[in-house]
Amino acid sequence: MEKIRILAVDDEADVLKRIQNVLSDYDVTIETSSIKASELIQQETYDLFIIDYQMPDIDGIELLEEIKHKYRNEYYIGIFCTAYGTIHLFKEEIMDGLFTFYLEKPYEEEDLLYIVSKSINKLEEMKKKVKQQSVKR
Numbered sequence: 001m002e003k004i005r006i007l008a009v010d011d012e013a014d015v016l017k018r019i020q021n022v023l024s025d026y027d028v029t030i031e032t033s034s035i036k037a038s039e040l041i042q043q044e045t046y047d048l049f050i051i052d053y054q055m056p057d058i059d060g061i062e063l064l065e066e067i068k069h070k071y072r073n074e075y076y077i078g079i080f081c082t083a084y085g086t087i088h089l090f091k092e093e094i095m096d097g098l099f100t101f102y103l104e105k106p107y108e109e110e111d112l113l114y115i116v117s118k119s120i121n122k123l124e125e126m127k128k129k130v131k132q133q134s135v136k137r
Contacts, residue, residue, distance in 0.1 A: 003027045004120055005045065009037040009063060010052035010081065015105075019050060022109045023116060034058035041066050046076065048119050051099075053082040061090075064098040075126045077119040081105055 005027045008019045016030035029044070031037040034055045041049075041063065049067055053060035064078050078099035082090070086104075093099065100122060101115050 004047045005029070006048045006050060006116075007031065007037065007040060007044070007046045008050040009034060009055070009060070010050075011055040012052075015052070018109070019112065022112050026116075034060075034063060037063060038066060041070060045074075047123060048077045048079065048116065050079045050081065050103075050116075052105075053080065053086075061093055061098065064093070068096075068098055075123055075130075077101065077123050079103060079115055079119060081107075 003026060006023060006029070008016055008023075008028060008030045009032075010016050010019075010030075011032050011034070013032050016032060020028050020030050029040065029046070031040060034057045038058055049064070051060040051063050051067075060080060060082075064080065067076065067078060078101075080090070080093075080099035080102040081104075082102065083105055090102075101119055103111060103115055
């Protein structure tokens with residue numbers, strides 16, 4: 001199986017370094033600039049996206065909308081990061097399927113590992129379901 005590719009976007013470099021260290025078993029690309037991240041989203045292919053909400057230039061919701069548009073015919077998992085106690089503000093985005101899981105900041109390394117593991121399992125389930133459906137036809 002190919003290594004899972006992850007794009008992590010946060011304007012705080014120390015948060016990204018921590019993500020990169022914790023997820024060292026995966027192919028992790030980190031980006032502090034939401035504009036550069038937008039370019040990467042268009043140029044590269046990833047399995048998981050860890051996107052912070054509050055960033056200069058382009059916010060996390062806008063990036064997740066770009067991802068949803070580009071990946072409309074592909075499988076991916078979006079993980080949305082937001083300040084503790086604010087996830088309830090994003091009900092519409094949840095309903096629109098902009099992200100599958102979320103992390104409230106600050107989060108522990110165990111929480112990050114758990115959500116990434118859960119995301120990978122969900123991604124594999126989605127791909128397996130499609131393969132089973134195409135075999136039945």
